[in-house]
Amino acid sequence: MKILVCISNVPDTTTKIKFAEGNTSIDTTGIQWVINPWDELSLTRALELKDDAASGIKSVTVVHVGPASSEPTIRKALAIGADDAIRVNAESSDAWFVAAQIAEVVKNEQFDIIMCGIESSDYNGSVVGGMVSEFLGVPSVSAVSGINIENGQPVLTREIDGGKEVVTVSAPFVAIVQKGIAKEPRIAAMRGIMMARSKPVKLIEPLAVEPLTRIVVFEKPAPRAACKYVDADNPAQLIDLLQNEAKVI
């Protein structure tokens, strides 16, 4: 079986977000770009499965839809241990566009398990994985917090309200992963970084697909009112404020 891990390229999670061009785009000066945290965990889990010969996972490929400037992030994924990478050479204009490109890649290369993150930390869309599965007409399992292969059969744990469900699903399918899928992201070792240089990154030109959404402008959240302090010796006053001023208890 072959795994495809979809990775998006996002600003490091500590970045102070600023905008440029009349707030129509993000100001990229000084930004460190990283693999979206969820995708990093997906990749880690995919590699753990591959390391286990009994799983029957033969290869782990990463795919990214983005311009040449995201190559370093792809190289990072290869350094962590992905066997090869595919880059669809296009700006990721919207989720619909991105999902259509990924679906096309899967159609042409026949992956069995496609892993997507629950959300990208930039656009917070939470939609690409589900769209890919519907474009392909294959099952999707969402809120996946665990994935194993038992006797060639994928067994997934997914989160439901107030608990968990263990489900089986036949490949090919899309797993939309969240917390729990792997403990800590795997870190690239020196050897991995050296090897990444010679691993193949296949470049694909995009399908002509018309995006369905467009960001017009960004705005910063309204600033919160200044904090009102309550004396540590008199917490009862806090309860009074919450009850009578904020009216939340």
Added chain:
Amino acid sequence: MSVLVYTENWDGKFKKLSFELVSYATGVAKMLNTTVTAVSIGKVNETELKKLGNYGANKIINVNNDKLITLDNQAYTSVIAEISHKENATIILIANNNTGKAIAPRLSVRLKAGVGSGVSKLPLNLNPFTVYKRTYSGNAFAHVVIKSDVKIITLAQNSFDLIETSDNAIIENLNVSIDGSLLKTVVKDVQKQSGKIVLTDADIVVSGGRGMKSPDNWPSLVELAALLGAATACSRPVSDEGWRPHEEHTGQTGKIIAPNLYIAVGISGATQHLAGISSSKYIVAINTDKDAPIFSAAQYGIVGDAMKVLPKLVDAVKEIKK
């Protein structure tokens, strides 16, 4: 033309979130001068279904089929897509929770409908149709134009107030045929705690960070939560250390929540933590360090030692509950 809203039930009851959705749908329908149709899938009795009418649903389509007991993303998508064709829906509303995230994108492809996800205000504009959505984990919001004829909006929890109306809704029972062989996800085992307040839809959350020092100090935090009818949560290091279960971890890589009240005890307020809680209506911070970043996100704060403050808060809440 109509506005279609998928209302999720949990064990036969609608949660506040479903009523928020219907209130929102009613707001959108007013802007468009059209009606609201609510869809419910599962075993919900008539009295409960009627409640959707209190928030403005004109018609309630009730789908009850044993094959739809557990969430099969494809089967649910087919049912909602079929209804949306029948109702000639141009706007489809779903909650931005696990279920919504599972169904909305599939529905999008099925109906060639653009999605605005995590929306927290009524549409900013009808022409072009523009929604207001959370981006960069709450550090920014975007105005997003949806260009397709049919549009899907997933609504952020707790971002829209309930609006009651006195309208009477008609209930229509719909039989759908589900081909069992098309159900692709087979549920092998369910572990569910009933009666527990689910973190993602709690109105009040009491959360502890590394400043709680040791798992042994949690009882007073848990007691405060119980008294307030709140769910408990924690920061990432706390769950990583195994002090608290992983389900409680909030933040960028944990749960993203938006309660009415979030009480952060011994949490510094790192950006990755705030990413999961910044949409809370009110944030309270309790921290020994007056410069901790959490105070910039909070409306109320106590600079003090959690171990001393928590028991006093417990007493104060007991006092008002008397």
